Amino acid sequence: MTDELRLERVIDAPPDVVFEAFTSHGGQLAFYGTDDPAWIVQSQCDLRVGGLWTVTFGPSPNHLYRHHSVFEIIDRPRRIVLATTESRPDRPSFDFAVEFTFEAQDGRTLMTVIQSGFPTPELRDEHGRGVPNAFARLERAIRASK
Amino acid sequence: MQHNGTLDRTFFALSDPTRRGILERLAHGPATIGELAEPFGLTLNGLKKHVGILENVDLVITEKVGRARECRLGPAQLDDATSWIDGYRRVWERRLDRFGAYVEERR
Numbered sequence: 001m002t003d004e005l006r007l008e009r010v011i012d013a014p015p016d017v018v019f020e021a022f023t024s025h026g027g028q029l030a031f032y033g034t035d036d037p038a039w040i041v042q043s044q045c046d047l048r049v050g051g052l053w054t055v056t057f058g059p060s061p062n063h064l065y066r067h068h069s070v071f072e073i074i075d076r077p078r079r080i081v082l083a084t085t086e087s088r089p090d091r092p093s094f095d096f097a098v099e100f101t102f103e104a105q106d107g108r109t110l111m112t113v114i115q116s117g118f119p120t121p122e123l124r125d126e127h128g129r130g131v132p133n134a135f136a137r138l139e140r141a142i143r144a145s146k
Numbered sequence: 147m148q149h150n151g152t153l154d155r156t157f158f159a160l161s162d163p164t165r166r167g168i169l170e171r172l173a174h175g176p177a178t179i180g181e182l183a184e185p186f187g188l189t190l191n192g193l194k195k196h197v198g199i200l201e202n203v204d205l206v207i208t209e210k211v212g213r214a215r216e217c218r219l220g221p222a223q224l225d226d227a228t229s230w231i232d233g234y235r236r237v238w239e240r241r242l243d244r245f246g247a248y249v250e251e252r253r
Contacts, residue, residue, distance in 0.1 A: 009242040030248035
């Protein structure tokens with residue numbers, strides 16, 4: 001059991017291509033887009049350590065989400081670490097950490113997203129000490145109860 | 147994705163190691179308050195407090211059996227928390243899928 005939410009995908013392109021795409025405007029719009037033609041997605045990215053990447057996305061102008069991220073580590077073309085704040089229309093904003101890694105795998109790339117941090121700010125504020133492991137706790141509790 | 151006060155309370159209920167320990171113990175079958183208190187080194191009142199928080203979000207249900215109060219798992223709200231996590235994971239999976247398709251189509 002780990003302390004994080006981890007997702008993986010093998011992409012049929014080498015890491016430098018995937019990294020370049022992920023840090024490009026088009027790649028960022030793809031990452032936050034959907035097939036809905038009315039879907040809104042805007043991205044502004046200052047790709048440097050300490051730089052800000054802001055993405056606004058959502059189904060309509062009245063229902064927009066926003067990710068404000070600060071680049072903490074940029075290790076081209078292997079790894080990006082972000083400190084992100086998600087703002088949303090239906091509840092208070094919350095912070096989380098996201099790490100993207102790009103590993104070569106026979107000419108392809110294993111892209112991994114590792115997300116840690118806790119998605120309910122109410123809980124974070126009430127229990128500042130233990131929250132980073134919340135996903136792990138929740139999954140453990142769920143597993144134990146099955 | 148679900149967002150409601152119950153979900154927040156469920157996360158809160160699960161944020162404490164003793165309460166997670168209680169759930170793990172109850173996963174093996176029902177137990178009385180006394181049986182639950184002993185391994186945690188808690189007083190009956192201390193344990194009751196924890197059970198009360200779990201009971202409020204239906205993670206646990208209790209029932210008087212003779213002179214003891216028996217506790218067992220109540221699964222309903224855990225399903226909410228599970229589906230919240232599942233929804234969150236699905237959003238990020240879709241992002242990866244779309245981005246992967248974007249890169250592969252450009253090659």
